[in-house]
Amino acid sequence: MSANEQSTKGETTVRHKFKNLLLMLLLAAPLAAGAPAAEAMETEDCLGCHGDRDAVAASQFIDGARFDHTAHAEMGCLACHETVSDAHPDDGLTPSRASCRDCHEDIYQEYATSIHGANASCADCHNPHQVKSPTEVSGYDMNRQCASCHDLSDMVSTHDEWLPQAELHVGALPCIACHSGSKDYAITLYITTRQKAFGDFDLADRRQLQELAGSGNIEALVDLDGDGQASLKELRIFNQKREYKNLRLAGMMIPERVTHDFQILDNRWDCTFCHASGPEAMQTSYLAFPEDGGTFSRLPVEQGAVLDALYGTPDFYMMGATRSKALNIVGLMIIAGGLVMPVGHGTLRFLTRNNRKEH
Template identity: 60%
Template sequence: MHRNIRNLTFRLLALAAFFALAMVSAVQAMESEDCLMCHGDADMVGDALAIDEAKFAATLHGEMGCTSCHMGVSDSHPDDGVALDKVSCSDCHFDVEQEYNAGIHSGMAGCNDCHDPHAALAPTEVSGYDMNAMCANCHMISNTIDSHERWLPQAGLHIEAVPCITCHTGSEDVVITWYLVKQKKAYGDFVLVTPEELSRLAGDSDIFSLIDTDGSGKVSLEELKAFNSSREYRDLHLVGMMTPEEVSHDFQILDNRWDCTFCHASGPQARQVSYVAFPQDDGTIARLGVEKGAVLDALNGTPNFYMMGATRNKTMNIIGALIIAGGLVMPIGHGTMRFLTRKNRQGGGH
């Protein structure tokens, strides 16, 4: 009997503990929702404290919840009048802070000067243009072009095609990412296509089907060529940027980036991993892998991206060879005829 009582007591305690944990989890799940009831409305809290719910939900910070960083907030906030302690990013990102402090930016800017903690995304979820927009908050594009033109040919084109962190940090695994833009004419004269615009073009289908027509989840060279030559999408262009997969925060002036071969390496292996980026409603980008060889095919595969030393095109190679051959016909032919008829000309001279 005593054993039955002990078993019953143990079961009741275990059941109570389970419900207690469930209640705690429910409270934790509701905390972010409670916060966003106010902070999701700029009219209530002001622009400085307003949070875009969709963008926040797409981040790892959003999955962790508000109180993971703002641990001092009470149930009666803000009526309790207690100011929240400033959040230190290094509590979680200690290695990033150490890396950043070793670079030339150390002491010049804090994490929040470049990153919105309520919209912080992984490098593969951020476009190269958004990466450069962070830098442009302090480094004006015009000044950046002027300073690079002192040594870098076509500085504007380089800055358009390469995020700053690709050259000014030790970021690794550089790939070519293609972005959908409108009215590409000159440096800065383009607009990234919005998710809404892509949705209108796709109709009832998902936006990936605009290029990935067979729904395989990978863009083939034939699909890429079909998109680039389509009259239906003649106002859209794919523009490539050399974006890193693994980002470093150690900002430096790196010697090897002065070497043109860092990007313009010859041969078919140079920068051959590429993706097409599709903007999402939550501010992220989703990517589809492209069949190897797109970077090489400058005429049909990637007409808006040319990387000397790594880009090739069979058709252009043949045309170039024919032009060279045609140019040699006249001097070689003329010289040959003169050689073969030299005796006749000599006899006619007597």
């Protein structure tokens, strides 16, 4: 017997068993629930009601498109709401809810034993119907998860007591960069729109970018030669193009591997943890493009281009790690001299003005 036949035979047996099981269930169900026999409901049926704002209360609405995109979609609704019967919702029973622990034991253990374990539950930070992988969540959205309990402007003022430019830091780092052992950092650039004359940016959404891109794909706004990478030259053209003058690239340092050991880490008082790593560090970077439904896809950026504070990313300046020796020295002097509070951004820009003019 060939392997092929064997597997076909195996499948048939399984299918037979499955059919029998289904039959038994179908016969037993009406007896148990007192409801008429019907095909078991599938995700599509659930979304027929729960995906329709007119059919269910707002708190019971599930965004079908967002759910379909998640790693949870493959399992279907019933994997987590096992007890929903065919008579639902008329049976008046409250459907069961699986616990995250059933399937994410390792993360559960790590989180439950962390100092933050008693402060928030998995569902406080994750909507099970909209889960995302760390690489498709923006750093801003990561911070929104924390902001539901830790007001961001309060955080800026408490951190400002020791962290210079706390607002800039909170905008350029997800909280978990300093409050967890997350690893594999990459600088991710987000396209933001200028809201007012100075400061105050919002992420550009897909519709805004599509309008600029016309019938082309939005990656082509930067990736002019379509080689699947943003080069330093392409970043410069993007930054200087008049039609895009309301768009800016804002950088964030984002971990690709997230751990759930939320805590205060002593070494994050140490500015050199991020700032003195030199131009060899932070070489990996991406440009994030918004997708429909709140996720992001990533375009790799040429190695090192993101550290070119003059051409590549004029709005992102990673002191101690830029390509320009002069900028690094000035930056580190400022940190070492503790001059940062009174000096800050403006002076740094002033000190480096000649460097800028050169280009």
